[in-house]
Amino acid sequence: MDSLQNRLLPIATKIGNQKFLVALRDSFIGTMPAVMTGSIALLINAFLVDIPTQFGWDAIVTNMAWLAGINSLIFRGTVSVVSLIFIFSLGVNVAKIYNTDRLSSGIVAFSAFIISIGNSVSSTFDISKVKGDLAGALKGAEGISIHGHQMEVTISGLIPGSDISSNGYFTAILIGFLSAIIFSKIMNKNWTIKLPDSVPPAIATPFLSIIPAFISLYVVGIFITVFNNVTGQSLLDWIYKVLQMPLLGMSQNIFAVIAIAVLTQLFWFFGIHGGNVMAPIMEGVFGVALLANLDAYQHHEAIPYLWTSVSYSAFVWYATLGLLIAIFWQSHNSHYREVAKLGLAPVLFNIGEPVMYGLPTVLNPLLFIPFLLCPAVLSAVAYGATYFGLVKPVTQNITWVMPPVLYGFFATAFDWRSIILSLVNLALATFIYLPFVKMADKQDVVE
Known part of the structure; x- marks a missing residue:
């Protein structure tokens, strides 16, 4: 235990204190009010449209169309533009590192991202059934090209919706850091417009940001222009193909x-917040996958x-709930049973700290093996069930205090089979912990 702790603690501390990773983590967290609202709107629409349609309850769909329309608008203003929300959040959190104007940094990052993405929307139409000489009639028309039976229409001056959804996340990370860091460093060098002290701060602060914003945005603009001319494609398309898709593909490997599950739990075992340490990977990769699933479901x-x-x-x-069930079922250890009684209610709402530090499971050599084995087994079983189509993939972003079993049911958009999977995993966690709980009884007797 000491050897593992001595090796892992410095690594986890460095990761947890790395200022840019902290800014990235906080930026993902900053998007949660909007993302969670959009997810709830989508979930409500599943009750109003998807489920009634499956059972032929057309009256519900018709009568609640007004509410479904409102929910669609909310989704469009939140999850569908999540990259725009994220980039502003990232600009603000980078400014926190350098202790500069957060609002201006967020605006600069937002503007830089708009500079980096496309400014036209294209659609292709099949014109094989169109009578007459359509190609001749549209010859020379701006934004229209015809190749055989395919007509491509390009409209300039529009931001592609795919660029500001989850597809733009990795570009937003790169451009957000680049623009906000340049802005903040120049601000700290005092390359600013000086105004008299008599000028109110509400007026003076934006003026101080003009020169840093000017330089930052021009650096991004020049970089994007050179990149587009050299590669012949947009930065977002290139990053999506070369970086984002391969990373997401690797994340889907069992x-x-x-x-990731075992590593997160390993940090937790040594009292380090595994969720915080792994947040850049968890949200930057698996979180992007969730947003893509949300959009596809919509x-x-x-x-x-x-x-x-x-x-x-x-x-x-929720493997901790399996530990409590094992304690209530077979344990005679008075301390374990008392902590289990106090920790049951929080654990039912996914708050495991009372058990983690009260039992404890943290730095408890007796529970080290099941503490790591449970997430490995449960992840493998759930992944296998999803891979073989026994359970639908997760498509909904659910509040983290949703009780176990119900969590999976709502997260899979009401796939009843997820209830069975949740119960199976809960049983597995219980039986994995059971022999170690019995060992704690023997330890209690010896003491």
Whole structure:
């Protein structure tokens, strides 16, 4: 235990204190009010549209169309533009590092991201059934090109919706850091417009930001222009193909899913907040997968990813409840039973700290093996069930205090089979912990 702690603690401390990773983590967290609201709106629409449609309850769909329309608007203003929300949050959190004007930094990052993405929208139409000489009639028309039976229409001056959804996350991270760091460093060098002390701060502060914003945005603009001319494609498209898609693809490997679960739990064992340490990976990769699934579900498209950040919450992280069940079932250790009674209510709402530090499971050599084995087994079982189509992939972003079993049911958009999977995983966690709970009884007798 001491050897592991001596090796892991410095690594976890460095990761947890790395200022840019902290800014990235806090930026993801900063988007939660909007993302959670959009997710709830989508979940309500499942009750109003999807489920009634499956059972032929057309009256509900018709009568509640007004509310479904409102929910669609909310989704469009939150999850559908999540990259725009994130980039502003990132600009603000980078400014915290350098102790500069947060509002101006957020605005600069937002503007830089708009500079970096496309400014036209294209659609292709099949014109094979159109009578007459359509190609001749549209010859020379701006934004229209015809190739055989395919007509492509390009409208300039519009921001592509795909660029500001989850597809733009990795570009937003790169451009957000670049623009906000340049802005903040120049601010700290005092390359600013000086105004008399008599000028109110509300007026003086934006003027101080003009020169740093000017330099930052021009650096981004020049970089984007050179990149587009050299590669022949937008930065967002290039990052999506070269970086984002491969990373998301690797995250969907069962070994990656298990490794992240075990590593998160390993940090927790040594009293380090595993969720915070792993947040850049959990949200930057698996969180992006969740947003892509949300968007696909909203548009009734094929769900692209098997595993998301919420998949862990729905089917893995409630293993502590299995520990409490094992204690109530077989343990005679008075301390364990007392802590289990006090910790049951919080654990039912996914608050495991009372048990983690009260039992404790943290730095408890007796529970080290099941503490790591449970997330590995539960992740593997849930991933396998999703992979083989026994349970639908997670498509909903659910509040983290949702009780176990219900969590999976809501997260999979009301797939009843998720209830069975949740109960199976809960039983597995209970039986994995059971022999070690019995060992605690023997230890209690010896003491």
